[in-house]
Amino acid sequence: MRILFVFKDFKPDGGVERVQRQLANQFCLDGQQVTFFIMNGDRADTAPTDTIRQIGEPCSWGVFSVLNSARSLRRIIRQQQVTHVIAAKELANLCTRLATLGCNCRVIYTRHAALDSAEQTLNPALLAILYSFYLLGHGQVVTVSNGLKAGLTRRVPWGKTRIKHCPNAVVTEQLSAKAACPLPAHLPSNYLLAVGRLTEEKGFDLLLTAYAKALSQRPLPDLVLVGAGPEHGALHKQADQLGIAGRVHFTGFLSNPYPLIKQARFFVLSSRHEGLPTALIEALALGTPVLAADCDTGPRELLDNGRLGILVKANDVEALAEGIIQALNHSDGLRAAHLEVIQQYTSQQAAQAYYHVWNQ
CATH class of the missing domain: 3.40.50.2000 (Glycogen Phosphorylase B;)
Structure with missing residues (x-):
């Protein structure tokens, strides 16, 4: 498997970043090839493994920047012959969906944050539209808790068979x-x-x-x-x-x-x-x-x-x-x-x- 993780940015003290990096480390231990694509060019130097490659260029935010990131990501997926993709957080989910239109790789869009969070800038209607857009293709959505899965399924009931719960990679050796x-x-x-x-x-x-x-x-x-x-x-x-x-x-x-x-x-x-x-x-x-x-x-x-x-x-x-x-x-x-x-x-x-x- 050639697995690509997609992030908007990579904060050293971010919980999502930490658990996704630990998941990537486990994939490496399992013998998979792993690459990170970080949209703003942040470095993910927070883990001991040196088997994870990283690709990404600094960018400013806006519609055109997301489109440029999606174009770069699409090129990388083809050049690296990526077979599996995991996107983390909403901007990365959107970029990944645009980049993988017409691609055959298997895609997982992840949801880590509460749907009613004060930090959630998307209203419920727009959130439902976004996740409907993700699920129009062959991708699947993963939530980090059963509660999030239930909440998201209520917003996108037609996609419930492709909304799954996967636990975070928290406990390591x-x-x-x-x-x-x-x-x-x-x-x-x-x-x-x-x-x-x-x-x-x-x-x-x-x-x-x-x-x-x-x-x-x-x-x-x-x-x-x-x-x-x-x-x-x-x-x-x-x-x-x-x-x-x-x-x-x-x-x-x-x-x-x-x-x-x-x-x-x-x-x-x-x-x-x-x-x-x-x-x-x-x-x-x-x-x-x-x-x-x-x-x-x-x-x-x-x-x-x-x-x-x-x-x-x-x-x-x-x-x-x-x-x-x-x-x-x-x-x-x-x-x-x-x-x-x-x-x-x-x-x-x-x-x-x-x-x-x-x-x-």
Whole structure:
């Protein structure tokens, strides 16, 4: 197989980029040839394998740029004799659909983000048109959770037989080894942890307010936030205003957050929306107790309706504060490796799921 991954851009701290790179690494281990096409020319130098080639040129955004990228991608598919394509995120999906018109390669268009996300710039009607356009050919659509699959099928019911669910490649053989590294020296040894891009979607503003409210009711460990993003300044200011700046530690982006995840008192997911939260899977894989906001897709599916962790109402500060106190009281009882849940999120299982979709 000659597999081509298509991206709009490649952010080092992006969850989609990380899981797709791990999937690509597994394909390489399986003996496949893998190439990346990144539309804006970003470099994907975030993994140890040197068997993945990369093609792409910097471009500005706009209709003509997408058309130019599609023309370049079409030429590459023919020159490299690509047999299978995976596109990640909407602009890459559209570029891939245009590039593969009339081609015989097998195409998968992926959906990673919640359909009702505030960061979703496409209205539901346009989203349905786009996915109808993808499915007019021979391609298939893959969502990263069953909840996303159900939501997308409601929007494009005629295409339900070609909308599939494939788990993300999250759990790798390197995860435990990375988690065994020492903690950063400047952080407390007893802490609560949240990990993610500092964006409105992740609800860190809700978490700070909930943490301050819970702290007013009982002593708590410090709170550590791992990640970078556009809300960094606003969150620092909010912590100051809440009087908890001395108790909240912003680490910025960390290439290896896994020691922090493994040794946290418990992991908190405060998101307003999710597709499938990678960090929550990693916490489960490392045996860390978890507290998660019950947003539309992702957490409930992962936590088996609350059997494997505490679920609280999404976008609700009071519920999140109560959940923090509850999780602190029961964290020892929640600490367990949920092997039956995380097995499907290994890179091997994820690769097999994609092979199965292609072979249908």
